Amino acid sequence: MEKLIDIGKYIEIGINALEENFSDLWRAIDNIISWTVDSINDVFLVIPFYVIIILVTLGAYYAKAGKKSLKKEGIKDGASLAFFVVLGLILVWAMGYWEEAVQTTTLVIVSTFIALIFGIPLGIWAARSNTANAVIRPILDLMQTMPAFVYLIPAIFFFSVGNTPGVIATVIFSLPPAVRLTSLGIRNVPSDVIEAGYAFGATEKQILFKIQLPLAKTTILAGINQVILLALSMVVIASMVGAKGLGSIVYQGIQQNNIAKGFEAGLGIVVLAIILDRITQSIGKK
Amino acid sequence: MLKLKKIGILFMVAVLAAAFTSCSNSGNKKETKSAQKEVSILYPNWAEGIAFTHLAKAALEGHNYEVELTNLEPGLIYGELSKTNSKGDVFLDAWLPNTHKDYWADYGNDLVKLGEAFSGGTTGLVVPSYVTINSIEELNASKDKFNEEIIGIGSGAGIHANTIKAIDEYNLDLEQVTSSGPAMVASLEKAIKNEEWIVVTGWKPHYMWANYDLKYLTDPKGVYPQDVCAIISRKGFDQDSPEAAKFFKNFNLEESQLYDLMAEIKASDEETGAQKWYEANKELVDSWFE
Numbered sequence: 118m119e120k121l122i123d124i125g126k127y128i129e130i131g132i133n134a135l136e137e138n139f140s141d142l143w144r145a146i147d148n149i150i151s152w153t154v155d156s157i158n159d160v161f162l163v164i165p166f167y168v169i170i171i172l173v174t175l176g177a178y179y180a181k182a183g184k185k186s187l188k189k190e191g192i193k194d195g196a197s198l199a200f201f202v203v204l205g206l207i208l209v210w211a212m213g214y215w216e217e218a219v220q221t222t223t224l225v226i227v228s229t230f231i232a233l234i235f236g237i238p239l240g241i242w243a244a245r246s247n248t249a250n251a252v253i254r255p256i257l258d259l260m261q262t263m264p265a266f267v268y269l270i271p272a273i274f275f276f277s278v279g280n281t282p283g284v285i286a287t288v289i290f291s292l293p294p295a296v297r298l299t300s301l302g303i304r305n306v307p308s309d310v311i312e313a314g315y316a317f318g319a320t321e322k323q324i325l326f327k328i329q330l331p332l333a334k335t336t337i338l339a340g341i342n343q344v345i346l347l348a349l350s351m352v353v354i355a356s357m358v359g360a361k362g363l364g365s366i367v368y369q370g371i372q373q374n375n376i377a378k379g380f381e382a383g384l385g386i387v388v389l390a391i392i393l394d395r396i397t398q399s400i401g402k403k
Numbered sequence: 404m405l406k407l408k409k410i411g412i413l414f415m416v417a418v419l420a421a422a423f424t425s426c427s428n429s430g431n432k433k434e435t436k437s438a439q440k441e442v443s444i445l446y447p448n449w450a451e452g453i454a455f456t457h458l459a460k461a462a463l464e465g466h467n468y469e470v471e472l473t474n475l476e477p478g479l480i481y482g483e484l485s486k487t488n489s490k491g492d493v494f495l496d497a498w499l500p501n502t503h504k505d506y507w508a509d510y511g512n513d514l515v516k517l518g519e520a521f522s523g524g525t526t527g528l529v530v531p532s533y534v535t536i537n538s539i540e541e542l543n544a545s546k547d548k549f550n551e552e553i554i555g556i557g558s559g560a561g562i563h564a565n566t567i568k569a570i571d572e573y574n575l576d577l578e579q580v581t582s583s584g585p586a587m588v589a590s591l592e593k594a595i596k597n598e599e600w601i602v603v604t605g606w607k608p609h610y611m612w613a614n615y616d617l618k619y620l621t622d623p624k625g626v627y628p629q630d631v632c633a634i635i636s637r638k639g640f641d642q643d644s645p646e647a648a649k650f651f652k653n654f655n656l657e658e659s660q661l662y663d664l665m666a667e668i669k670a671s672d673e674e675t676g677a678q679k680w681y682e683a684n685k686e687l688v689d690s691w692f693e
Contacts, residue, residue, distance in 0.1 A: 144488070273479065273482075273483075277483055277486060277488065277489065277490050278445075278473060278475060278479060278483050278490055278491070279473065279490050356474075357475075357476070358475070358479065359445075359473040359474075359475055359479075359490075365474060368474065369448060369474060372448035373448055
């Protein structure tokens with residue numbers, strides 16, 4: 118079929134122009150993200166693996182058991198999670214993929230952090246203004262329905278290969294739930310509570326920080342949990358553009374038709390996903 | 404909220420402590436690092452490319468280089484190396500001048516050919532050596548013995564297109580069966596086990612040549628091209644790292660050496676296998692630096 122409109126060509130022209138006119142900006146972003154990812158990796162890889170396993174286990178246990186950490190019911194709550202975390206991380210280390218697992222976790226941390234810096238304020242804005250909501254919503258729909266692989270193409274173009282295009286594509290892919298759930302949480306705060314706040318003479322700022330955000334906290338944390346899990350799935354795909362970590366092992370497994378390799382790295386990702394999910398969920402329930 | 408803060412503080416303390424220990428550890432490492440040279444190699448997932456790349460890594464690390472490997476699709480490798488601020492330096496498995504001629508047409512102006520990792524990259528129709536014919540022109544006369552089939556690989560491969568061309572130019576009454584690399588090798592193995600006649604689309608370098616007694620059918624019309632596995636770099640790499648560039652200029656493996664290296668990698672893994680082979684052939688590999 119003959120093309121009637123050549124949308125792809127115009128997008129390419131636009132992206133070319135962006136790349137040329139702001140090349141210093143892209144380079145600066147690239148340097149900042151590369152430096153951050155490398156530094157966090159260096160710190161994590163200097164700490165002996167068993168120290169990290171102990172810290173993560175204690176953190177997971179405390180997140181799950183909370184104030185009851187030293188009481189019987191707390192131990193009942195947290196023990197199974199702590200047990201899983203220890204076994205899972207030891208498995209990852211024993212399979213020989215500790216370094217890759219650390220690299221993957223770092224990418225998830227950095228991407229999630231950037232996604233939240235943009236996502237939560239946008240969510241607050243979308244909750245407080247109907248116009249903003251009407252504009253942001255379709256953009257989020259587009260971001261979530263566009264196949265994730267597509268983001269990799271312009272990302273390489275702006276930031277060449279490596280961890281940076283992976284982080285950028287991951288941020289785009291994992292941002293929507295942060296915006297959506299923040300906005301949903303704030304919109305679901307009962308209006309009589311807000312009115313009571315106004316009646317007592319609260320300022321806009323106080324309404325937001327003392328009433329809306331605390332009451333929306335559970336929903337916002339559910340959003341953060343979603344962002345982390347989406348980021349984890351995307352950093353695997355990002356290996357196609359040179360991002361490091363467990364994803365690159367999976368990618369090699371696919372290309373070399375190597376079942377053992379692909380499965381081991383996949384198992385490592387499952388362990389990371391379950392740990393990240395359970396810890397963030399436990400924090401959200403408090 | 405308080406709980407989050409506590410976890411945050413704990414985490415910060417841990418990170419700070421770690422950063423502190425890492426600084427005291429890496430103090431001496433940093434000093435050597437400033438004197439250390441870095442090379443970034445981009446490589447696709449092809450058996451011979453994996454072998455070249457990991458051998459180069461082992462050798463360069465032996466000469467105090469820090470080597471970074473990034474695994475990418477060939478198109479991305481060509482695109483990256485042609486950029487002015489490329490993050491990669493070298494690619495050791497460019498099939499030139501034929502198989503990758505489209506990539507070379509797009510990006511070749513911004514690339515430099517340093518050397519050849521392997522000089523005999525060939526493709527063609529391959530038969531076990533007990534098959535008594537020697538030329539593609541003789542295929543029709545024995546087509547029944549071959550079940551009127553040529554066992555091919557994936558339809559995206561250059562060799563697949565060239566075989567269609569060969570069938571046309573030699574007027575062959577055989578059909579190309581599209582399968583995959585591993586399936587082609589499996590068919591070959593099975594036929595050799597039963598001493599049956601078979602013709603497959605094959606190429607060098609490939610481990611099947613090390614495992615079986617095979618031969619190419621001669622190609623008098625020159626349908627199947629000859630290539631080399633070229634070593635290409637970004638522009639300016641030879642000025643930035645003259646010593647490493649010299650190593651890549653001299654880097655060249657004979658067929659038997661390459662199969663030996665590939666077998667070593669197959670027996671363990673890329674890193675260990677290449678390291679082992681490097682240590683066993685140190686004199687040869689280190690001579691490439693001089």
